[in-house]
Amino acid sequence: MHYDSSSGPWTEPHRAAAVVGVPSATLRRWAERGVITATQEASGGHRRYFLPELHLIGHWAKAQGQTPNLHMLYEHIATVMECGFGEGPW
Numbered sequence: 001m002h003y004d005s006s007s008g009p010w011t012e013p014h015r016a017a018a019v020v021g022v023p024s025a026t027l028r029r030w031a032e033r034g035v036i037t038a039t040q041e042a043s044g045g046h047r048r049y050f051l052p053e054l055h056l057i058g059h060w061a062k063a064q065g066q067t068p069n070l071h072m073l074y075e076h077i078a079t080v081m082e083c084g085f086g087e088g089p090w
Helices: 013-020 024-032 051-064 070-082
Strands: 038-040 047-050
Touching: 013 024, 013 047, 013 051, 024 038, 024 047, 024 070, 047 051, 051 070
Parallel strands: none
Antiparallel strands: 038 047
């Protein structure tokens, strides 16, 4: 997994959307449902997304040959939790 960490692990919506391959509105809905990690900046209230997590989702979806969607993410989260890997960012 490679990402530019010069701005830290958090990124703005347009870059986050490009990494995952979905519209930024989709990322906002996923964050509101607690499926992905997002934070609000104190100055300006702009949303930021956790870049390492987005790279994982993007690579995983690409390996599956699919565009990420909410159903796919819920299935993946359930699988990870069943395997006992629930201590990570998922």
